[in-house]
Amino acid sequence: MNALEVRELTKVYPEFTLDKVSFFVKQGHISGLIGRNGAGKSTTIKGILRLINAEGSVAVFGKDFLKEEMVVKQMIGYVGGGFRYYPMNTLAAIRKAYAPFYPTWNQSKYEKFLSQFELIENKKVKELSEGMKVKFALALALSHGAKLLIMDEPTSGLDPLSREEFCDIILQLVREEGVSVLFSTHITSDLMRIADDIIYITQGKILAACPLKELLCKYKLAHFSSLADASAVNAIGVKAVKEGYEGLLPRDMQISESIAVTDATIDNIIVHLEKENEEKKHVKSN
């Protein structure tokens, strides 16, 4: 059974459309929702959680979100990019207000997380660092036994060490607690560390939803000495670099030995696919 199934999620704004977004998150997997700023990552997450009125269906562990909203929300832990709420209140006050909503709240588990994350409950939210805020949000989400963690750019604003620590925590949670994770980010190094699957969104549309390895195996990065060489092999998203040009090629494509190729990273794939998209859009508009 999939932890999360999103089908044809659509939201139309005057200047942006989330266009029939469909994907799923496998149970026990970490799925990274990636895309550039404004691609629709946060809108997708808000649509899943029904924070916006979007069309389409969302199912969590087989239960339809709209039909069984209360049950589904009990299974979800939402971490909206740190903890931006109630800056003047103490962690204890927030926990006291939050815990009664969850019959499955486990106080000893919460205290264990507090001690593991070195959080002090009588501190105010505004006194926490960004990393601590993310940890507090995680502690709340996990202490009610959430089976699916949905996180909207949880690592934005964190320094590299805190991001590393965050990734370690998520990996530990997946291994020990068996939770499934969907998290949006534009920091691809985090994905390389922990993600099993990738959901790549651009301009409100899903461009790829597959295992991370599959995406990485799909393309290779080719280096060309001239634009004509790149055009000759129909390289994807060709762009000028310091020495010549770079573009993506399908990994199984046979090419001349004069073209140097290397493994493509997620960054390479995103940059060149975005470039290709922009060019197509430009041609279309002309």
Add this chain to the structure above:
Amino acid sequence: MLNLIKKEIALCMHPTAFIFLFFAVLVFMPNYPYEVIFFFSCLSIFFCCMMTRENGDIAFSCALPVKKEHIPFAKMLVVFGLQCIILFLVGVIGAIKGAVLPAEQYVNQAGISANLVLVGNGAILLGIFNLIFFPCYFKKPDKIGVPFVIGAVVIFLLISVFIVLRWVTPLYSTTLNGLNSENTGAKSVALAIGIVIYAVLSAVSCKLSMKNFQRVDL
């Protein structure tokens, strides 16, 4: 719902929501338009909504296992509770004033006396404020100023109407004015009318707010 109400009280109440309840003692102030006391209650609602916005409370609440329409409902129930307390306090403290002060000092030269009719007038003011403020606020929870200004202007216009009525109509200046022990029946009817208007307007406001909030994108 009970959990949402507890969360409201614990995390969203501005201190003025409770401090302004004590303004009920203003009924002891001689020659003062006592209906203004109810404006302070409206002002505290404005501060609470500001606090809700600054705390990101609505987004936080929407992620909780609650139905979306219950969020405005819980907020409004807490406000209705506070409004009922201020109405009650004004009634009780007004009655105490009537009991302890000589009758000539009880008469208010700036408006209606601190009697049951004042409570009825207050209920009408609060009901109308609820009807104006909440449906507008829950349409766009980030925009608090405009609904409050509209509500406050209407409240002050109505207060002016009540003051004018006190001076130009015999019903208000004689029958409904003065101690509760005089014309008690008429004053009780005025109070009952005020309470019914408050209940109806607040219920309509609640329904509209819940409907408007369903369409809000956070």
